[in-house]
Amino acid sequence: MSKKIAVQFRKSARTRHAYERLRQCKSCGNYTALWTDHCLQCGETGQLRTLNEIAQSIHRRNTVRDAMIVFSISLAAFFLAETFAQMAIAIVAGIAFVAGYIFLSRRYALAVESRLLHQMLVTENRAIRDGLLLDIEDAAGDLKADEHKAAYEKLREIGYLITGNQVKVLKLMCLSHFILRSDMDLELSALIPTGFEPDFVRYLNEVLKISPQLVKRDTLNYVVKHRSSIEASEGGRETLILAAGAALRVKSYVVQYQHLIADFVEELPRERLLRLCKLLQGSHDEAPELYDKARDTVKLKYDFDPEFQGLV
Structure with a gap:
């Protein structure tokens, strides 16, 4: 793989509805989700309207x-x-x-x-789809020319309207060329593929390290569903441990994904284990196996640590 580069993504406009990203050319009627001022179909400039x-x-x-x-x-x-x-x-x-x-x-x-x-x-559904496919072709052209930043930014806009696996895979291909940072406007839920995808798992591993707050139920469901494939991949066990740690954001996650967390309790960092114990305090009946494993791990590693005293 080529050397990763540091980038700053173009700001993506926030809209209440996805269709607000669409514009139509007054000259030829073509639709686009891109920010450019010229029409990809007829080449006219300044003719695009929301x-x-x-x-x-x-x-x-x-x-x-x-x-x-x-x-x-x-x-x-x-x-x-x-x-x-x-x-x-x-x-x-x-x-x-x-x-x-x-x-x-x-x-x-x-x-x-x-x-x-x-x-x-409703009436323009087919025309809108044709326009978005033209946008994808334009982004694919950037990808072939190794213009990964431009390609990703275009695919990100398209992805708000087309959520198919093809766009997700292309975005992951682009993201694999960037140095990811916590200050970047990263996406995660919008990239979850329909099946096991090694590129997504590698991306997930990086996101879990720098922006674990992006992990929601859909990501954790993906991890649980493809756990065996993830564990068999390179760095897969680390990804599972990080995912288990990210699941400690709220108590409802801890209860729902208690079996995933329980299998990696002993490998959780101290601060994550402390967080788990605080969430489990007085909740033995909701997650008995996880509660017992957390208690045993604390007794083994942090028996004399005052912060852990009386939690489990």
């Missing part, structure tokens, strides 16, 4: 169209009127209806635009 902007534009256009229809009916009534009073009523009623319609349109704009967005996502 889906929210598109929905707002459609809403404004529909409002103007409907207002014109209402006012046209009012004008028709004006010309067909037989008296001045009828003409006045037609104009006043038309203006009132148009004003009322515009008021209601603005008041319920968010609801209308939300419905338009939903319709767009």
Whole structure:
């Protein structure tokens, strides 16, 4: 493997919904999840709009169209009127209806635009997927050119919308070329593959050392499911010990993954064992095997350590 390099990842925008990362080209209709200003399909620059902007534009256009229809009916009534009073009523009623319609349109704009967005996502599903596949091809081109940082940053954006194994594997390939640090905006849950993947286990091992707080139930479930394969791999036992230590973040994890933790209690670092004992204090019935193993390990290694006294 080539020498690992130190990198600083481009900041990824935080969005409430994944679809907010999408933009559509006004020229050709192609969709993209990338931040670039040019369209990968037609090459035009400055033509990309977010889906929210598109929905707002459609809403404004529909409002103007409907207002014109209402006012046209009012004008028709004006010309067909037989008296001045009828003409006045037609104009006043038309203006009132148009004003009322515009008021209601603005008041319920968010609801209308939300419905338009939903319709767009349903009807444009195939086009959106085609656009994202074009994004993947662009990232793959960077990967082939050994531009691993650019490739990863693009795949990270795509990964918010396409969660398939292919994107995860490509991201792991990129990450294997970087020196990982605790100050980096690292991901873990989004990289969990569908099956046993050695590249993911190697990445997990590094993350467990520098950012164990990223470990959630989905990661621990993966470790439990593929425990035998992980243990058989290079550095696998260390990974399992680190995973057991990371499971000590909250008590509910300790209870749920007590069998995994119990098998590695004797190899836990002192601070992790102390954390375990504090979580287990008064909880013998919830995890009896783990409780007994923790007590025996403390008696063997830290019997005279005052911090352990009275915990288990």
